[in-house]
Amino acid sequence: MTKWIQNNRTGIILATGLVLSAFILILSLMNQNQLTTRPDQVPLRTGPSITATKEASLKQGTKLIVLDRQHGWWKVRRNDNNQTGWVASWVANNTHLKKPTALSEATIVLDPGHGGSDTGALSTDQKHYEKTYTLETARATAKALAPTGARVVMVRNSDVVVPLLYIPRKADSLKADAQISFHFDSSDKNNTASGISQYYYNENSLPLVKSLNSSLNNLPLDNRGYETIPYLVIKDVTRPAVLLELGFINSDKDFKYIRQSSYQDKVAQDIKEGLTKYVTQAESHT
């Protein structure tokens, strides 16, 4: 026997190694298909969306087997009672969230208008570009939304050009609950107009624009209201999409606010409030 082992040492080492790596591979594959919920009361739904009926609220630490994946939602089976359903993976895996809300399960696409060689409109002194403030305001909004646990996707986070049609495609691939474009207005002559406006195109964007319209009502700039306009970025969309004009950049009065982080933070809080109201209405309960 000892002699046999000595003669076949290389073979035995190789075989043992193979069996071990196969074992490790199987273990890691099994782990990939397992999920333990981190916050308390993660909703288990009948489909991959907040509009799908909530079948159960999972206790923290519920063990789940992953059966399928679709645009960030995972179809799972509970270990404890074999019940199946869908969870938003970013919610189930969130280590900071104590208890999810409707907004936690939402996917929000933020589109800071213009960028790169496309500067957008200019301030009255021609020194400040719209693209700078759209990005700052969208970043403030992403920051305000972070504690809610929502999945927030910025279509750009630096000074680059983003092809306009990329934005609705991105929102579609993520099955976003809201697509929000940030812009600042410009009038033909400097200092002849002031205020904020909201635009939408498709009927399925109307509840979103209404909700944001009312939440943006307490800004220091007048709210000129919302209307339907076939802008490219909000026209050929499958998901609810809104374009916000958050003041006239070529109005000295408006620009004084637009450039301030306190104004940007106020806009961000208002958007968060409007989204909370919007998704709470859209959410389906048991």
Ligand SMILES: [Zn+2]
């Ligand atoms: Zn613009």
